Amino acid sequence: MSSVVSFDALVLAPVLAPAAGALAVLVLDVAAPRLRVAHHAVGVLALLAGLAFAVPAALGVESAPARSLCLPAPAGACFYEAGPLAGALQLGALASALVVLLLVWPDRGTEPGTESGIEPARDPLRGGPAVVVALVLAATAGAAAVAAAKDLGSWLVALELATLPAVALVALRGTSRASAGAVSLLTTSLVSFAMVALGAALWLVAAGQPVFSVAAVERAHAAHDTWAVLLLGVLLLAGGLGFKLSLVPFHAWTPQAYAGGTEPVAAFLAATSKVAALAALVAVLRPLSAAQAAVLVVVGVVAVASMTLGNVLALVQDDPVRLLAWSTVAQAGWVVLPLATVVPAGLAASGGYLLAYVIATLVAFAVVVLVVHAAGPTGDPAAGRTLAAYKGMLRTRPLLGAALGLALVSLAGLPPGVVGLVAKVLALRPVVAQGLWVLALFAVANAVLGVAVYLRWFAVLFQEADAAVGTAIPSARRAPRGPLAALALSATALVLVSVAPQLLLGLVA
Amino acid sequence: MVILIALLVPAAVAVWLLGAGRHLAHQVVNRVALVAAAVTLSAVVASVVARPSIDRPWVPALDLRWQFAVDGISAPLLVMTAVLGLAVVAHSSRRRPEGGTSAAFHACLLLVVAGALGTFYARDAILFFVAFEVVLVPMWVLITRFGDAHRAEERADAGARFVLYTALGSTLMLVGILGLVSAAGTADLQVLARGAGSGIPRHTQLLIALALVSGLAVKVPLFPAHTWLPSAHTIAPTAGSVLLAAVLLKMGTYGLVRLPVATVPDAFGRLAPLVAVVGAVGILWGGLACLVERDLKRLIAYSSVAHMGFVALGLASGTRTGLQAALFANVAHGVVSALLFFVVGGLKERWGSADLAVARAALREVTPRLGFALVVGLAASLGLPGLAGFWGEFLSLYAVWSPAGDRPAGLLRATAVAGALGTVLAAAYALRVARIVWMGERVEPAIADSRGVEWVVVGGLVVAALVLGVLPQVLLSVTSDAVTALVGGGS
Helix, strand or coil, rough: CCCCCCHHHHHHHHHHHHHHHHHHHHHHHCCCCCCCHHHHHHHHHHHHHHHHHHHHHHHHCCCCCCCEEEEECCCCCCCEEEEEHHHHHHHHHHHHHHHHHHHHCCCCCHCCCCCCCCCCCCCCCCHHHHHHHHHHHHHHHHHHHHHEECCCHHHHHHHHHHHHHHHHHHHHHCHHHHHHHHHHHHHHHHHHHHHHHHHHHHHHHHHCEEEEHHHHHHHHHHHHHHHHHHHHHHHHHHHHHHHHCCCCCCCCHHHHHHHHHHHHHHHHCCCCCHHHHHHHHHHHCCCCCCCCCHHHHHHHHHHHHHHHHHHHHHCCCCCHHHHHHHHHHHHHHHHHHHHHCCHHHHHHHHHHHHHHHHHHHHHHHHHHHHHHHHHHHHHHCCCCCCHHHHHHHHHHHHHHHHHHHHHHHHHHCCCHHHHHHHHHHHHHHHHHHCCHHHHHHHHHHEEEEEHHHHHHHHHHCCCCCCCCCCHHHCCCCCHHHHHHHHHHHHHHHHHHHHHCHHHHHHCCC | HHHHHHHHHHHHHHHHHHHHHHHHCHHHHHHHHHHHHHHHHHHHHHHHHCCEEEEEEEEHHHEEEEEEEEECCHHHHHHHHHHHHHHHHHHCCCCCCCCCCCHHHHHHHHHHHHHHHHHHHCCEEEHHHHHHHHHHHHHHHHHHHHCCCHEEEEEHHHHHHHHHHHHHHHHHHHHHHHHHHHHCCCCEEHHHHHHHHCCCCCCHHHHHHHHHHHHHHHCCCCCCCCCHHHHHHHHHHHHHHHHHHHHHHHHHHHHHHHHHHCCCCCHHHHHHHHHHHHHHHHHHHHHHHHHHHHHCCHHHHHHHHHHHHHHHHHHHHHHHHHHHHHHHHHHHHHHHHHHHHHHHHHHHHHHHEEECCCCCCCCCHHHHHHHHHHHHHHHHHHCCCCHHHHHHHHHHHHHHHHHCCCCCCCHHHHHHHHHHHHHHHHHHHHHHHHHHHHHCCCCCCCCCCCHHHHHHHHHHHHHHHHHHHHHCCCHHHHHHHHHHHHHHCCC
């Protein structure tokens, strides 16, 4: 036999493409460091290739999940297995990373060669474009890999690959706030890694094999001792992932890291990182099918606590990025809410809710980036970072305002953001179907709180434009191309899935 | 096909107005909206006559279908919604809305109409919920942006209160719907009504009914969930108040009939005494509030709470008569409250406020047309025989006095007595308003009487209130078959 495990490059392409892209960007940077746009172009191409290869698995074209890295025939276990849900999450990770790359696309004003090859003062991220692009691509490769990882080893590696570049991305800004955010994120990641590693070790002890499979769980279920160990392991794994999903009580890093990094990096943390974390959680929970009362209660309590705390604190934020950070905490609660049922429908509901949230939140971040950009050249980076900067946006910049408005009502779960509403239905359905009425009541209360959070910002868009800050809102001609393209892409996706939610939900069901 | 026209024309025109109408003149926007509303009305009338149905998948992942149809329960509400949609647009032609562009104002009106029509057409429980939610944001915009221009803070407060209360109600309703759908295995309202809760455990039925009733009670609104209504009505522009009273509240009562009453009748029967008591308290509470209220618009809003109490009594009786009475009172209140809000809104625009404590010219002297319309509205509202309000209230009280066999007769009779007392209160506050606003000799400060479009709209509603009062059979015969299907024959 030529190799120990089978290797199918085509199946692995959603992971390999961004990884190869990251390498290519670094090589390109050695060869031609001044070609700023080229780095981004390579990154975008790599992600597009990854997207194209992820589509078959996501659509479930073949009845069996795409498998690779399989052991030889008798054992037959595969380390990589992408079913429809995993494929959909891969799509989400790749597409959101694409939007983030567009958000950091170099502006015409900062073309190279202006000042002896050094980055112009306005470039908010250190290290040049190659570093940023390579980090985003590496983290995306990790996110795509973790969605399909079947064994503990590659799952752990992929998870950390998805996390550590994010720490670097936050730190790249170089300000003291960014360092604080990065340190907070790093500390959290390390603790979370410790928990996850311990959980993985317990899983191995209990199940006897380092794979996430039904057979492994059944083996652990056979004896009372091993079952207890497995449950403890799952709790530790879920806890560690709770850090990455910004679930209460592991959420504290979120506002610091969001506000410390640049806005595109915050978008990355809010979108791609969350996809990676949920994908990892789904991989753990999928083989557990019944009788996990302890885990269920914990998930339900964590979901409610995240929603409530996130919504309440989002209500009092004045910085849109911080507001979105706390909204992430709240939405993470909604994402794990259906997981409290541990039925297959719950996993799909969770994935569907996450994807709807990712699209809407990316639109919001794209608008924030554009507004901050327009306010930035005057030298005050905080100018675009208050809700007041959005006053009257629906009048002065109707398209931008409409995109942000649609994103906000989607997050709130009200029409015309139909996708948000449908996602709420999707998330609540398994909860009610399983008869978890108390949990549903808490969710209802939080749906109302969420409406208050997002309409507070939405109402600002309607107010009379203030002459003083009216200039903070960018005009189409002066706006940078990259973020505009990112906004166009994500807003089109949002409108499409609002008209036909099936486009999104069909992926995960 | 006509159903799709009725839904998509207002929605599409609204989206177009939002996108492209920012720089159009008020008159142009109004014409466009008027044409859209007229097309919608004719499509609705055609659909009510032809009774077509649509059924095609929308979101297979959720088993959510575009499933629309018309029956006797929804037909009167559909026509009323479309007529009032046309009326509010026509009424808005006189003056440019304050607080935003005319295009946004009209777009919101059309979206509310489209959402309400969708709610009444929907035959899929989850689609019903989605359509139910469509009206929220446009109504919120109407209140917070286009409401009473003098009171910015109260506008924000009233809008937030409206949207949060109704979001709470509809999400509770969603929980009930999801429980119902997962327990019964279908979201088709017709199938659910035919099954009438068979096969669902009693305990689950009760929980479902509780979630549905408490959620819809916010929208109706029933005491004590009514506190959003007076402030929303007081602040909203005339067109918004009319749609709120005549269309949005109807979505709540319609939902009660369509969901808990039809799909889990046994569990609703167990909740009926509670509903009746709450309705009776609402009647008395609303009536008492009207006796002392100083703001005319707020007074009419409180009278809505009282009228919705009669609808609740009719539903709680569990008899055929009671259900007929509830549906009749529902439509009658739509006509009468629309009439009153058009008149009172017009008066507020002329007076500059709606404070009853300020001495003004007697309507009888200076504006005989508006005065006449107001008196007709008040008379209908207090349940004078020969006008629209009478039949709904009278039949409701009759029905709740002789309720279905499984209901506690003693308690329901007590609520009937309370309801009868409420009609006395209604007479008292109606006369109070007539005395303050309509009677008297003062002719200063003079205000202009109703003319042109406004008079056509108001006059048309006066005629409708008279027709419903004199010929109730017109409406009762439309709902009769559908009601029989719901509660079976008998009393």
